Amino acid sequence: MKTFIKCTLATAVLAASVTTAQAETEMVIVSWGGAYTKSQNEAYHKPYMKEHPSIKIINDDSASEGAAKLRAQAEAGKVTWDVVDVVPDAAIALCDEGLVMEIDHDKMLAAAPDGTLPSVDFGDAIISPCFIPQIVYSTTIGFRTDKVGATAPSTMSDVFDMKKYPGKRALQKSPAGNLEWALIADGVATADVYKELATEAGVARAFKKLDTIKKDVVWWTKGAQPGQLLADGEVVMASAYNGRLFAAIEENKQPVGMMWDAQVFELDGWVIPTDAPNKAEALKYVKFATDTQRLADQSKYISYGPARKSSAALVGKHATLGIDMGPHMPTAPANAKNVLFKDVNFWADNNDELAEKFEAWLAKG
């Protein structure tokens, strides 16, 4: 037994010395996988590892359960993630629970090339003190160009108009987004949507408007579904993430069109766990990955807009398709005429209650 213990100890010491000799730090970055992680790999990870040969970035594709897994790791007292890609709702929840660290955006992130402070450059995108904004994406409406007749739908009221555009619609199975759209289609100005939705009458009004299309809606839960439903001809219109629609139109050349009216702007960004194993390295990494050039670079690989204002001018061509990415950004002026900013703080307060109402409404048949 004694020899066994000695052997184990010797191996452990040896292993430890080997690790220090190489001085390589493994940094775990959690993201969504697929085309999205690929775009981050090309735009951020590869150039960063080139600059810092001692860092090895490990990709973990579990962002869809990021908040739940991070909480479980923290409860077990063993956090293994360094940087996590999250949507704002999760960033707020994790920040509330103290599971991710607060960021001093002006001190910890890179200023714009002209010296603009990050807090100004990111602006409203900093929705929580823990959140480091990365991209702006939008949920918008895609439609089958061969099934909507001569005039394509152009406003949100067209989506709710069963006479003008008969046929099924696919919408995300969640109250957020749909309630707002119902109010816009019912004539509420985009700027007043959340004021209206904060009242009981406003919620009732939204559900009443949704009632008018309820029997023609297919509800989707995974981001890949609406594109498939459109491609299969199951639905005439579908709400979808703009990047998915871009892929359907430009990469797969499907007869799909896109309507930008009342697109819902949403953000995606980084958070750093409070107990991240390589916190200092993680901070260095996010400073690099969210500078003006890097954010612009990402749009070469995926049609999501950079979250900094200063990056907009640097958006170039798609890396493989060679098309100008500027006009495909949700933030492009031509697309962003009527935009709804998703109010994450409203949803942080009301999601529990409205999700129950939404499910009960769905079940009523």
Next chain:
Amino acid sequence: MASNTEALKTADGISLKVSLQRSLRRKKRNALLLVAPLFLFILVTFLFPIFDMLIRGVDNKITQEILPTTVVALAKWDPASGQLPDEDIFKAFTVDGQVAAKAKTISRLGKRLNYEKSGFSSLFRKTGRQLKKFDPEKMTTSYKENLISIDKKWGKVETGSLIHRESGRYTKSYYLTAFDLTQNSEGNIEWKDADSSIYIDLFKRTLWLSCLITFLTILFGYPIAYLLATLKAKTSNLLMILVLLPFWTSLLVRTSAWIALLQKEGVINDTLVAIGIIGDESRLSMIHNSTGTLIAMTHILLPFMILPLFSVMKTINPSYVRAARSMGATGFTAFRRVYFPNTIAGIGAGGILVFILSIGFYITPALVGGVDGTMISNFIAYHISTSLNWGLAAALGAILLSLVLVLYILYDKLVGIDNMKLG
């Protein structure tokens, strides 16, 4: 006689009785040591997590942890009086709140209380931000007025009464929510409005769909298992591969295959339209509803019914049926009175297996279930990974667990668990 027994000794001089006892004890200890790793494994990975989950469904230590002095002070206050709490309670809250705001834990409590009432999340976040800067030395008003100036909600009795209600070590609120119940401001338990109650219907639907799926798998699986058990080995082996092949295919692939088959523009509808059975306008909706869940889940769970049935049928001696026939029973009577009763054990085993598996299914219903084909597990998954309301997820899970246990006991009473055969 006594001296005789004493005389019985082993070679090394110990009495035979003691020696026998020793060797039996050693055997027992060895057996225990052999199962110990498995027992520990189950304890750590199965029993302990389940116990932890059961605790989570009632656990509420968060309020006492974050507002230790407020909870003590609040105990003296009677929310039914309709009066706002006294100044010393507001002072206690300010002191606790300042500590919690500096430790960044105050908004955790806000998130917890937001499950009970919308708006608490932002109320606590906002209050925490203000309290962090607050300096009692420079205060010109009372603690009560100071908090009300931060947010008007602090001036309402309901705010205090909710904290008062949820200040105990344990809470029943998760279980109340799981049964579509709620507590009103007087603390009475009442049913939720119809426009926000969902869980009871979901439990009913989950049980109903699972029963239906179990019945369908018996209906389809029985003849196949019979064929497998009675055909020549060469043919039945081939058939067995056909049963097992989908079993080895990924669940997601099989679910997606059903989407391609069943959808409006899918293979089945296209064929029906092409041969003129239905018109192009009246294509059948077989997916994104409970029909989709039924079809896809029945197919996915079929092997779990066929395999136990097959293994039981394999052991039935064919001469039983022959004997019945030779004594004048018709083919149907021989099946009903002789063959079928022999297969009950297989039906029981397969039925329990399929039923328990289908009660916990969530990927397939999420993809093909639409609105009326989703099950309670979809909501447990939602509360675990999206809304992060683990207390409610635990309560729903515990209710599901006890439902399964009740059904298991019922089964034992009706059929007898000893009659179950898995192979």
